Amino acid sequence: MMYGNDDFVPVLLGTGVGAYNVARSLHEVYGVRSLALGRAALHETAHSAIVGVRAHRDFDSADAVVATLLKVAEEFPDRKLLLIPTIEYYTNVALDHREALEEHFIVPLVSRETADALIDKSAFYATCEKHQIPHPRSVIVPPAGAGEEPEIPDLPFSFPVIAKPSNTDIYPRLHFAGKEKVYLVDDAVELVSVLKRVNAGGYDDDMVVQEFIPGDETVMRVANTYSDRNGTMRSCSVGQVVMADHDPTMVGNNNAIISVDDPDLTASLRSLLDAIGYTGTANFDVMKDPRDGVSKVLEVNLRLGATAYYATAAGANIVPAIVEDRVYGRDPGDLVTTDSVLWINLPRWVSRIYTPKALRPQVKAAARRRTAHTLRYHPDLTAKRFITVMRIDLRYALSTFKYGRAGMNQ
Incomplete structure (x- = not known):
């Protein structure tokens, strides 16, 4: 089957749900099939006709x-190649090797300095402070030397x-007992213990100690944006988290x-991104302080979030926009979502159980307008694909039952 169209070929780095989100978003508009490269063939992109x-x-x-990318470039000598990393590791690879890659690929990323x-x-919190972007108060703790106390x-x-x-490039690739993405720490003794554990696990960079903003999913938000090649933010979609993943x-x-x-958040992000001349997609984690x-x-990723299909479902x-701007050189248009729709990553009935009571009226109203699931894409649901997606849903449902907090108890 052909990749891309007569004009361009989408080459994705990563094979998880983030890659499928990009492939689906492209297929919906251009009808193209994407090529995804990664270390392993993950279930999220298995048995797919669109990637x-x-x-x-x-x-x-x-x-x-x-x-490998340079070999891929040799396969498609007569078409533009659009390179889209979908996880931090590949984003950093593309940034570090940009000079060699840009001879063959369009690389819609910021400069290494901006990154x-x-x-x-x-560095991010210092940038926010400089441009007066609201963020939690934070203290940086440097790594302890060998045999020293933090x-x-x-x-x-x-x-x-x-x-x-x-450092969110190095840390995700480490494996050690008791590892968590973030740590909620009750006192100074526990903080020292956490820092020791992380250091012993092989992480030797700064740690951020940050004020705790109280609340459940009702205070958690995300945002996905696109800034054009001239450094102007053109697209923004803010999402209210309904269900966080409670697996530690x-x-x-x-x-x-x-x-x-x-x-207000859209204006803050526009102010930040335009001030630093940001180009490409960005994904922000945000908390609305009660x-x-x-x-x-809280933080930014220099790529779309894995859950970014919620923005597509809402109209952005x-x-x-990347293709229009970087491949065709056309105006990508301005899109800021205002409609409320529901995006899910597991069966809808599971989300009903675990939705916090305070959000239930909003969620019901949004679900009536539209409910979208990234992996449930009708043009791509062959029998094998359908079974694969159901297995993924089951995996998330079982994890939710094991770790989740039912909304009825909140």
Whole structure:
């Protein structure tokens, strides 16, 4: 089967739900089939007619990724190649090897300098401070030397606190007992214990200790944006988290989102991105602080979020904006979503059980307008594909039953 169309070929780095989101978003508009490259063929992209997967076990090596991409370029000498990383690791590979890749690929990413001011959390909070973007108060704790105790500075906020790695490229690739994406810490003794555990697990970069914003899913928001090649934000979609993933190893991931109209947050993100001349897609984690009602930015990823199909469902299909802007050189248009629809990553009936009571009226109204599931794409649901998607749904449902907190108890 042909990849892309007569004009361009989408080449995706990653084979998970984020890659399927991009492939589906492109297929809906252009009817094209994407090529996805990754270390393993994951279930989210298996048996698909809209994305072909090539697995390369040596993709832990950046040099292997680049070498494979250059071979792919030789397959399509007469068409534009659009390179879209879907996870942090591949984003960094593309940034670090941009000069070699841009001889063959369109690479719609920021400069390495801008990336470094954003992807490292300590640098990101300094950037937010400079541009007066609301964010939680934070303290940076440098790594302890071998055999040394972590030094905890005086905190300008009280316990409990959040502790999380500043470097989100290295940390996800580490494996150790007791690893969590972020840590909720009750006191100074526990904080020292967490820092020791993370350091012993092989992480030797800064940790961020941050004020804890109280609340459940009702305070959690996400945003996905696209800024054109001239550094102007053109698309933005804000989502209210309905169901977070409560598996300790998956904290920060979401299983249900409703799109919402949040003009203040949209204005903050526009102010930040335009001020630094950002180009490409971005994914923000945000919390709406119940103490002052202000949406505060926690972090940014230099790519679309894995859950970004909620934006497409609400009317802002961000991926084609990249194609219009970078492939065809056309005006991608301006899109800010205001309609509320429901996006889910597991069976709808499971989300009903685990929706917090305070959000249920909004979720019901959004679901009546539209309910969307990234992997349930009718043109791609062959028998094998349908069974695969059902198995994925079952996996998420069982994980939710094991770790989740039922909305009826909240």
